[in-house]
Amino acid sequence: MSDTAQPSGPSFRIDMLWNDSRYRSTFIQIVALVLVILAVMYLFQNVVENLAALGKTFGFDFMTQPASYDINQRLIEYNSRSTHSTAAVVGILNTLVVAIVGCVLATIFGVLAGVARLSKNWIIARLMTVYIEGVRNVPVLIQILLFAAIFDEALPAPSAFRGEDATASMWLGDSVAATNRGFYFPMPVWLEGSFWVVVAFFVLLVGAVWFGRWAKERQQATGEALPVLPIQAGGVIIGTFLVFLVMGMPITLDFPALKGFNFQGGIYVRNSYMALTLALSIYTGAFIAENVRAGIQAVSKGQTEAAFALGLRPNRTMNLVILPQALRVIIPPLISQYLNLTKNSSLALLVGYMDVTGTLMGITLNQTGKEFETLFLGMAFYLAVSLSVAAIMNLYNEQVKLVERTSAVGMGFSVIDLFSSVSGKWEVLKKGDAKMQPLYGIRGLLNLFVIFYAVSLLLLLDYTFLAEITETRPSYFDWPGGKQIATLLMLLTLFSTLATCLFKNPRFIDLAVFDLLVFIFAVAVGWPFGQLVEGVSGPVIVLVGIAARLAIIGYTIVGERPNLTFFHRVRRA
Amino acid sequence: MKTSVFLGALAAASLTAGLAGAATLDDVKAKGFVQCGVATGVPGFAFTDASGEWDGFDATMCRAVAAAIFGDPKAIKFTPTTGKTRFTALASGEVDLLFRNTTWTLSRDTDLKLDFVGVNYYDGQGFMVPKALGVSSAKELDGATVCIQTGTTTELNLADFFRANNISYEPVPIETNAEATQKYLAGACDVYTTDASGLAATRSTFEAPADHVILPEIISKEPLGPAVRHGDSEWADVVRWTLNALIAAEELGVNSGNVEQLGSAATDNPELNRLLGTEGEYGAMLGLPKDWAVNVIKSTGNYGEIFDRTIGPDTQIGLARGLNALWTQGGILYTPPFR
Ligand SMILES: N[C@@H](CCC(=O)N[C@@H](CS)C(=O)NCC(=O)O)C(=O)O
Numbered sequence: 001m002s003d004t005a006q007p008s009g010p011s012f013r014i015d016m017l018w019n020d021s022r023y024r025s026t027f028i029q030i031v032a033l034v035l036v037i038l039a040v041m042y043l044f045q046n047v048v049e050n051l052a053a054l055g056k057t058f059g060f061d062f063m064t065q066p067a068s069y070d071i072n073q074r075l076i077e078y079n080s081r082s083t084h085s086t087a088a089v090v091g092i093l094n095t096l097v098v099a100i101v102g103c104v105l106a107t108i109f110g111v112l113a114g115v116a117r118l119s120k121n122w123i124i125a126r127l128m129t130v131y132i133e134g135v136r137n138v139p140v141l142i143q144i145l146l147f148a149a150i151f152d153e154a155l156p157a158p159s160a161f162r163g164e165d166a167t168a169s170m171w172l173g174d175s176v177a178a179t180n181r182g183f184y185f186p187m188p189v190w191l192e193g194s195f196w197v198v199v200a201f202f203v204l205l206v207g208a209v210w211f212g213r214w215a216k217e218r219q220q221a222t223g224e225a226l227p228v229l230p231i232q233a234g235g236v237i238i239g240t241f242l243v244f245l246v247m248g249m250p251i252t253l254d255f256p257a258l259k260g261f262n263f264q265g266g267i268y269v270r271n272s273y274m275a276l277t278l279a280l281s282i283y284t285g286a287f288i289a290e291n292v293r294a295g296i297q298a299v300s301k302g303q304t305e306a307a308f309a310l311g312l313r314p315n316r317t318m319n320l321v322i323l324p325q326a327l328r329v330i331i332p333p334l335i336s337q338y339l340n341l342t343k344n345s346s347l348a349l350l351v352g353y354m355d356v357t358g359t360l361m362g363i364t365l366n367q368t369g370k371e372f373e374t375l376f377l378g379m380a381f382y383l384a385v386s387l388s389v390a391a392i393m394n395l396y397n398e399q400v401k402l403v404e405r406t407s408a409v410g411m412g413f414s415v416i417d418l419f420s421s422v423s424g425k426w427e428v429l430k431k432g433d434a435k436m437q438p439l440y441g442i443r444g445l446l447n448l449f450v451i452f453y454a455v456s457l458l459l460l461l462d463y464t465f466l467a468e469i470t471e472t473r474p475s476y477f478d479w480p481g482g483k484q485i486a487t488l489l490m491l492l493t494l495f496s497t498l499a500t501c502l503f504k505n506p507r508f509i510d511l512a513v514f515d516l517l518v519f520i521f522a523v524a525v526g527w528p529f530g531q532l533v534e535g536v537s538g539p540v541i542v543l544v545g546i547a548a549r550l551a552i553i554g555y556t557i558v559g560e561r562p563n564l565t566f567f568h569r570v571r572r573a
Numbered sequence: 574m575k576t577s578v579f580l581g582a583l584a585a586a587s588l589t590a591g592l593a594g595a596a597t598l599d600d601v602k603a604k605g606f607v608q609c610g611v612a613t614g615v616p617g618f619a620f621t622d623a624s625g626e627w628d629g630f631d632a633t634m635c636r637a638v639a640a641a642i643f644g645d646p647k648a649i650k651f652t653p654t655t656g657k658t659r660f661t662a663l664a665s666g667e668v669d670l671l672f673r674n675t676t677w678t679l680s681r682d683t684d685l686k687l688d689f690v691g692v693n694y695y696d697g698q699g700f701m702v703p704k705a706l707g708v709s710s711a712k713e714l715d716g717a718t719v720c721i722q723t724g725t726t727t728e729l730n731l732a733d734f735f736r737a738n739n740i741s742y743e744p745v746p747i748e749t750n751a752e753a754t755q756k757y758l759a760g761a762c763d764v765y766t767t768d769a770s771g772l773a774a775t776r777s778t779f780e781a782p783a784d785h786v787i788l789p790e791i792i793s794k795e796p797l798g799p800a801v802r803h804g805d806s807e808w809a810d811v812v813r814w815t816l817n818a819l820i821a822a823e824e825l826g827v828n829s830g831n832v833e834q835l836g837s838a839a840t841d842n843p844e845l846n847r848l849l850g851t852e853g854e855y856g857a858m859l860g861l862p863k864d865w866a867v868n869v870i871k872s873t874g875n876y877g878e879i880f881d882r883t884i885g886p887d888t889q890i891g892l893a894r895g896l897n898a899l900w901t902q903g904g905i906l907y908t909p910p911f912r
Contacts, residue, residue: 054664055686055803070732070744080732157760159705180761181718181743261706261717261763262743271761352746358723363746366657366724369685 051372060377062368063088063477064469069363071354073270076466084364085475089465091359092381098277098355099342099385105281106341107334110288117293128289135286141347143283147275148351155180155271161258170256177256177263182270184256184263193250200243201236208232272353276345284341288334295330296322328397335393339386346382356381388495395503414506415513419557446501449552453498453515456545460490463532473531482525489518490527509556516549597669597801597808598642598860606648609635610668613653613749617774617884617892618674627651630883631672634693634799634816637873638670641815641865646872655748657724660685663802670812671800674768676726686803690813693798693876695896695905697791698730699769701776704784706763711790715740720753720762722746727767730793750775768795770884770892777889811859817908818866821848822875824899824908829874836867847911855911876906 017027051058067087070080075093078086117128135143156168158179170177177184215226244251256266299322307317348355349362356378365374464487469475476484493515500508523529523542530538601607611619611632619629627635636646654662654673662668664686674696675681677689702708711734721728723746735742745762747753754775757765765772769791776782799816801809822828825845827835836849846852850863859865873879880897884890898904 068729068732070728070735070742072744072746080736152756152759152761159760180759181745260715264716352723352748354746358746362657363723363728366660367680367729369660369680371661 047372056369058372060373060477062364062370062373064475065368067364067367069367071359073273073354077468083469083475084360084368085477086469087364088356088360088377091354091356092465094353094358095342095345095348095355095381096385098273098280098345098348098353102277102280102284102341102345103338105277106284106288106337109281109285110337111292113285113289114292114296117289118296132286132289135283136290140279140283140344141350144275144279144347144350147279148271151271151275152180157181158258158262161263175253175255177258177266179263180271181262182268183274184265185267185269186253186255187265187267189252189254191250191252193247196247197240197244197251201240204236204239208236211235270353272348272351275351276348276353280341280344280347284337284344287337287340291330291333291337292326295326295328298329299325331393331397335390335397338389338393342385342389343382391496392499392503395499395505398503398505415510416557446504449501450498452548452552453494453501457491457494457498459532460487460494464491473528483527486518486522486525486527490515490522493518509553512549512553512556516546516553519545519549597805598811601642601669601808605643606650607635607639607642607670608650608652608668609638610652610654610659610662610671610673611635612673613655613751615674615750615771615774616778617888617890618770619651619653619672628883630694630879631674633873633879633883634819635670635672637819637869638812638815640868640872641811641818641861644862644865644868655724656722657748659724660687663687663800666802669801669808674771674797675800676768676795677798677800678726681800687800688803688805688809689798689800690809691798691816692796693816694770694796696768696770696795696797698727698766698793698795699772699791700788701757701765701772701785702763702788703760704786708786708788711788711792712738712740714742714764716742717763718743718745718761719764719766720745720747720756721766722750722753723748725767726793726795731766734792754778768797770797773892774884774890777891807860811861814859815865815869817911818848818869819873819876819879820899820906820908821911822866822870823877824901827870827875828878829870829872832867832870836864844911 017023048058063085064083066081067084068080069087071078071087071090073094074090075097076086076090078090113128113131116124117132119125119128155178158177158181160166160168161170161177161179168179175186212228212232215228219225254265256263256268258264303321303325304317307321312320345355346357349357352358354362360381361374361378365371368374463473464476467473476487479487493511497508497511497515499505500511523546528538529541529545530536532541609632611627611629614620615629617629619627619631622628632651635651636649639649640646642648652662652668654668654671659671659673659675660681663671671687672693674694675689676696677692681687682689700711700714702714708714714735719731719742721731721744728744728746731742731744742764745756747756750767750771753765753767756762758779765775767775769787772787776785776787779785799812801812821844822832825842825848827845827849832849835845836851839846839851843852847855848866850856850866854863856863856865862868874882877899880894881887884892886893894902894904896904897906900907
C-alpha cells in the first residue's frame with residue numbers, strides 16, 4: 001500500500017514493461033531480437049540436420065583438392081591439377097574483368113546516350129529514345145543470348161581464313177581477326193628497354209597532374225588561365241614517344257596468325273566474354289542514360305541562363321555549372337546500376353563464360369556436390385564486391401553531394417577528439433565555409449598515404465589468393481582460424497582506410513587507427529609476414545608496417561596538415 | 574526451458590521431414606506414377622517423338638520400371654535434366670530415379686549420395702571431328718577448340734587426356750547436347766567430345782553424317798546406369814531388378830512376343846518361372862505384383878529388343894552391341910541369378 005502511495009520510491013513491477021512507455025520500446029526490441037535469433041538458430045539447425053540426414057558434412061576441405069577440370073580464360077596460372085580454390089580465384093578474376101570493363105563501357109554509353117537524348121537535333125534525340133526504350137524493356141538474358149548467337153552464326157570459323165580460296169579475311173590490314181570463337185587483336189610485346197618507356201609514361205603522368213594543380217592555383221591567384229589539357233596531353237604523349245625513340249623502339253606488336261586449328265598470337269577475346277560484356281554494358285548503359293538525362297534536367301534552367309548572363313561559354317557552363325550539380329542527382333542511382341551490372345554478370349553461365357558462377361558455383365559444385373559450401377562462398381564474394389562498390393560510390397557521393405552551409409561535417413565520436421589536448425582545439429568546418437578554400441593544397445602527403453594502403457592491400461590480396469600454394473604457403477582454407485580471421489580483417493580495414501583516404505573522408509583517422517589495431521592483432525596471432533614480400537624478413541615488414549601506420553596517424557592528428565583537406569577542421573585562432 | 578522444448582520440437586520436426594522421403598516405392602505407389610530424370614534430348618537415348626511422347630533407350634528403361642510397379646508403362650512422368658541439374662533433381666526428390674547417360678563413379682556413388690544400381694550401357698568417351706580437318710587420331714588435336722558438356726565426367730577425362738599427352742586445347746563449356754551440336758556444326762569448335770554412344774547418336778541427326786568421323790581413341794570407361802537416392806535400398810532393389818529382368822529375359826529367350834504365353838503357366842525351366850512369377854514369391858519380395866516381369870517385357874521387350882529398336886545396327890544411330898552383348902555372346906552383360 002505504501003509503495004503505491006510513494007511514487008518516488010524505486011518500485012518496478014513486471015507489467016511496467018509493456019504498460020510504461022519508459023520501458024516499452026526497449027522491451028519490444030529485446031523480444032524482437034530474441035525472436036530473430038531463435039529463427040536464425042532454427043534455420044541453421046535445420047540446414048545442418050538435413051545435411052546430416054542426407055549423410056553430408058559441412059566443410060571446406062574440398063577446396064584444397066585438385067579441381068581436375070580446365071578453364072579456358074585464366075588470368076593467373078591454372079591447370080587441371082590446381083586446387084578448387086585456385087579455380088574459384090580464376091572465376092572471380094573473370095567476373096571482375098566483366099564487371100569492371102562492363103561498368104566503364106556502360107558509363108560511356110550511358111553518358112553519351114543521356115546527353116544525346118537531350119540534343120536539339122531531332123533525329124539524334126529520337127534515335128537515343130529508341131535505343132533506351134528498346135534495350136531497357138527486353139530482358140538482359142535474351143540480349144546476351146542474342147549477341148552470342150550473332151557471334152556464333154554470323155562470323156566465319158577460323159578455317160574460312162585458310163588457303164587460297166579463303167572466304168573470310170582479317171580486318172585493319174591483317175591485324176584483327178573476327179571468328180565465331182572470338183576476336184584476335186594485336187598484342188604489344190615488351191622488349192628490353194620498354195621498362196623505361198613505361199616509367200617515363202608514369203612520371204610524365206604524375207607531372208601532368210601536378211602541372212594541372214599548379215595551373216589551377218596560379219589561376220586562382222592571378223586569374224590567368226592556361227590551356228591545361230593540351231599541354232598535359234602533349235607533354236605525356238610527346239615525352240613518352242621521345243623516350244620510346246631514344247630507347248630504340250622497344251615495344252612492337254604481335255599479330256595474330258592462323259596456325260593449326262586456331263589463330264595464334266595476339267590477344268584472344270572470347271565470344272562468350274564479348275557477348276556478355278557488350279550485352280550487359282549496352283543494357284545497363286540505357287538505364288544510366290536515363291539517370292544522366294534526369295540529372296541534367298534536374299538543374300534549373302535559371303542556372304544556365306545566369307551562367308550565360310555572366311558571359312560563360314556553353315562548354316564552360318556545362319563543366320562548371322551544370323555537371324557539378326547534375327552529378328549529385330546522377331551518382332546515387334549510378335551506384336545501383338553498377339551493382340546491377342556486377343550481379344547480372346552471373347548470367348555468364350548462359351554463354352559458357354567461366355566466371356565465378358561457372359567455376360566455383362558451377363563445375364566445382366557439380367563435381368564435388370558441395371552445394372552449401374560453394375554457394376556460401378559465392379554469395380560471400382558477391383556480397384563483398386557489392387558492398388565495396390557501394391562503399392566507394394557512397395564516399396564519392398559524399399564528396400559531390402549538395403553543399404549546404406548548415407550541414408556541418410559533424411560525426412559523433414572520432415578518435416581525434418582524444419587528442420584535443422595535444423593538438424589544440426579544432427573547429428569543425430561547415431562544408432562550403434570560406435576557410436576551407438585555402439586548404440585545398442596541391443601536393444599532398446595524402447598521395448603517399450594512398451600509395452601505402454594500396455600497396456599493402458595488393459600485397460595481401462596477392463599473397464592470400466594468388467600466390468602459388470606450397471608447403472610454406474598452404475591454401476587459405478588450410479590456415480588456422482585466427483590467421484583466416486586476421487586476414488579478412490586486414491583486407492577489410494586496408495580497403496576502407498584506403499577508400500576514405502582516397503575520397504578525403506573525415507572518418508579516415510578512425511579507420512587508420514582501427515587498421516593499426518588489426519595489424520597488431522595479426523602480428524599477435526603469428527601471421528606470416530615474412531612470406532609477404534620475397535627477400536624481406538618478417539620483423540622488417542612488421543616494423544615498417546607499424547612505423548608507417550603510426551607516422552600516418554601521428555601526422556593526421558597533430559600535423560599542421562595544410563593539405564589534409566579531408567579533415568575539414570582548422571585550428572581555432 | 575520453454576525455448577529448449579520449442580527448439581527440440583522444431584529439431585524433431587525437421588529431422589522427420591528429412592527422413593520422410595526415404596520410402597520412395599511407397600511414395601511412387603501413392604502418387605500413381607514414376608518420376609524419371611532423363612537427358613534433355615539425345616537421339617536414340619531420350620528424346621520426344623513426333624507425337625510428343627518420350628522414347629529412346631533410356632526412356633524405355635524408365636517405362637520398364639513403371640510397368641514393373643503399375644503394369645503400365647505410361648504411369649510415368651519424364652523430367653529433362655542437364656549434366657548439371659541431374660543430381661540436384663534426384664537429391665531434392667524432384668525425380669525418383671535417373672536414367673540419363675550417367676557414368677557410375679566412386680565419388681558419385683558415395684560423396685554425391687547416389688546409389689547406382691547397375692549398368693545399362695557400357696560406354697567410353699570419344700571424339701568427333703569434321704572429316705575435312707583431316708585428323709585421324711586424337712593425339713593430333715593440339716590447339717583445337719573442344720566442345721564439352723559441363724558437370725560431366727567428360728570434362729574431367731578430357732583434362733586428363735590432354736595433360737597426359739602434353740598437348741593443349743581450348744575447352745568450350747556447354748550445357749546441353751543440342752547446344753553443343755549447334756556450336757559444333759557452326760564450326761565454333763573443332764571437336765565434340767562425349768560418350769561414344771552419344772556421339773554416334775548425335776551424328777545420326779546431321780544432314781551429312783558421313784562428313785564427320787569418330788576418332789579411334791576411346792579415352793575412358795563410362796559405365797552408364799540408372800541411379801537412385803542413397804539410403805533407400807527397397808527402391809534401389811526395384812530399379813536394379815527391373816534392369817536385371819530385361820537382361821535375364823534376353824538370356825532366357827523371353828521377348829515381348831512370347832512372354833504372355835510363357836508367363837501364363839509354369840514351364841519346365843525353373844529360372845524362367847521365377848522370373849515370370851509362375852513360381853515362388855519373388856515379386857512380393859520386391860514389393861511388386863507377382864507378374865511384374867511379364868508386365869515389363871510385354872510393354873518394353875527385353876534388353877536386346879530395346880537396344881535394337883532404339884540404337885541398334887538397324888536404326889539410324891547404328892550402334893553395334895559390342896561390350897553390351899550378353900556374356901554368352903562375347904559381351905559383358907551379365908545378370909545375377911533370379912533365385
Ligand atoms: N557419362 C557422362 C556424360 C553424360 C552426358 O552428359 N552425355 C551427354 C551426351 S550423350 C548427354 O547425355 N547429354 C544430354 C543432354 O544434353 O541433355 C557423365 O555421366 O558425366
